Amino acid sequence: MATKAGGSYGAGGLALAVEAARRFYVEGASKVQIADELGVSRFKVARLLDTARAAGLVQITIGAPPQVDPYLSAGLRRALDLRHAVVLADGRGPVGKSSDDDDGDDDDGGERGPLGAAVGKLACDYLQHLVGPDDVVGLAWGHAMAALGGAWSERVAATFVQLAGSIARPDLALGAPELVRTTAERAGGRAACYYAPIVLPDAGSATALQQQIGVREAFGLLDGLTKAVVSIGAWSPRESTVYDALEEADRDRVTGAGVVAETTGLLLTAEGVVVDALPDRVVAVGETQLRRARVVAVAVGASRALAVRSVVRSGLVDTLVTHASLARALLVAS
Structure with a gap:
């Protein structure tokens, strides 16, 4: 009974x-x-x-698409205190291969290979359900982000804005402006983009550049940012756009300030503190502007676990889209 x-x-x-x-x-x-x-x-x-x-007469089962690992997603959300985490499945389940056996390339070319494209597509599928016609959506740049823009299929008349300048990257078919423009065209929305480096030699040059009409228009929209997608890079070669844009002396000075991560031009310590190590020289969204928006971070490569933890600790992002080996590395470190 x-x-x-x-x-x-x-x-x-x-x-x-x-x-x-x-x-x-x-x-x-x-x-x-x-x-x-x-x-x-x-x-x-x-x-x-x-x-x-x-009494056990009703048993509720919640499924998940085969591309998503629901156990790692839920575990990561709890461990990092995120609003949401979406983890690309690798077929091994929540235990599987230890993160100690993973390398930054994840046996799939890292962010620059099929893994980065798959995570970018997953992020696109997620973001399309968040964006409405009144949104101002900021987009970062990178391999996974290029896959996100190329996969966009929903028609939504939102405004898409470039979050930061960029550097010349022969391995990327789409530069930052083209990424924003392509995504906006596929969505039927408006694009606000510009051609500019992410770091200038001095504050005066950066201020002058931001007065140019295209840059000024895009930066004017950032105060009304409602959604944003950022990528997370470690402070090392080919892992951070800012790192690759700096001269050696500047890199050493930033490293000396304790920086371990970069996201959309913002530099962070392992504790998640945003460091102004390049005062007024970075052409990118500001910390305050980014904190007003709902921010989805895209991260690829288990070697970036420290950088991802740094950005999550900062409170800048509330959602993480990643893959199984990086998720396991983050859970091991929790």
């Missing part, structure tokens, strides 16, 4: 609970409808549904 919510239920009572559960969970009837059909109050219906679940 099951006891729940102040009542005892024999076989007859459980049969009533099963009928209420069938109508509610399978056929989609409301509690008011079920109450009318069974001749009881809707509060009684609620107790019957509770009883059916407590």
Whole structure:
């Protein structure tokens, strides 16, 4: 005999609970409808549904698309205190291969290979359900981001804005302006983009550049940023656009300031503190502007675990889209 919510239920009572559960969970009837059909109050219906679940008569299973690992996604969300985490599955489940065996390339070419493209596509699928016509959506730059822009299929008249300048990258078919423009065209929205380096030699040059009409228009939109997608780079060669744009002396000075991560021109320590190591020289969204938006971070490569933890600790991002080996590395370090 099951006891729940102040009542005892024999076989007859459980049969009533099963009928209420069938109508509610399978056929989609409301509690008011079920109450009318069974001749009881809707509060009684609620107790019957509770009883059916407590007695094991109702078992709810939530599935996930095969591309997503629901266990790693949930574990990462809890461990890093994120609003949401989406982890690309690798078929090994939540235990599988230890992150100690992973390298930065993840046996798939890292961000520059199929893995980066797959994570970018996953991020696109996720973002398309968040963006509405009134949104101002900031886009970062990189291999995974290029895959995101190329995969966009939803028609939504949002405004897409470039978050930062860039550098010459022969390994990327789309520069930062082309990425924003392509995404906006595919969405049927508006693009705000510009051609500019991410770092200037001095503050005066950066200020002058930001007064140019295209740059000024894009930067004017950043105060109204509502959504943003950023990539996370480690402070090392070919891992950070800012790192690659600097002269050796500047790199050493930034490294000496304790920087381990870069995202969209912002430099961060391992503790997640944003460091102004290049005062007024970076052409990119500001920390305050980014914090006003809902920010989705895209991260590829298990070697970037320290950088990802840094950015998450900063509170700049609330959602992380990544892949299984990096997720495991992050969970091991938690």
